[in-house]
């Protein structure tokens with residue numbers, strides 16, 4: 401099963417994506433994580449993406465589609481994948497659909513996480529992430545050890561107030577049109593309330609995907 405997670409920054413795509421992927425027994429692929437790893441490794445792709453990411457702007461579609469081509473052809477994603485943070489523009493949605501069709505595959509569902517703006521800002525301003533496995537945390541200070549892998553928690557550069565504001569604007573302008581694109585194509589789009597208890601949100605998502 402291939403599922404695309406849609407929703408604004410801070411909606412919990414990373415948090416829930418991990419849980420849904422575990423339940424379905426498929427990998428979670430997050431373009432943000434791939435780009436941050438490339439940056440840590442000092443690759444050309446990572447360095448080119450850095451300025452866009454720090455400002456909260458989108459990395460060019462061609463870079464993202466290049467990443468997706470590689471990961472969707474990999475043996476690990478043959479059973480399916482949870483795609484977190486991709487697609488974010490209509491050209492990416494089109495590009496992914498074409499690429500999957502060439503592989504004889506398709507997106508089975510788009511899951512849209514709904515959270516109000518003030519809650520998004522609260523979450524992003526209080527977030528730290530593991531610098532190694534990327535797990536996000538709430539209410540833990542930078543420097544704390546990650547309970548999952550022992551890495552160190554850091555604040556993301558794009559969780560500064562100016563970048564958060566820009567990311568929300570970019571989402572409205574460039575990613576929200578994907579919702580109408582999905583509707584126009586008559587594809588499966590499920591909206592879920594992504595506020596409240598983590599287990600309940602996972603349950604809502606799983607119900608939506610398996611019904």
Ligand code: AP5
Pocket residue numbers: 407408409410411412413414415416430431432433435452453454456457458459460461464484485486487488492523524526527528536537538558567594595596597598601
């Ligand atoms: P990316 O890493 O994808 O960031 P994002 O979409 O802005 O999403 P976030 O990771 O900020 O939020 P999330 O929805 O995953 O929420 P999380 O689970 O962490 O992208 C970063 C950058 O990379 C982009 O700005 C762009 O530059 C580039 N990029 C990536 N993909 C791209 C693409 N396809 N095209 C172009 N550019 C691309 O949760 C947030 C916080 O809330 C956490 O602290 C978490 O613990 C907490 N939380 C989660 N759920 C709850 C809950 N129910 N209640 C309370 N707290 C909660």
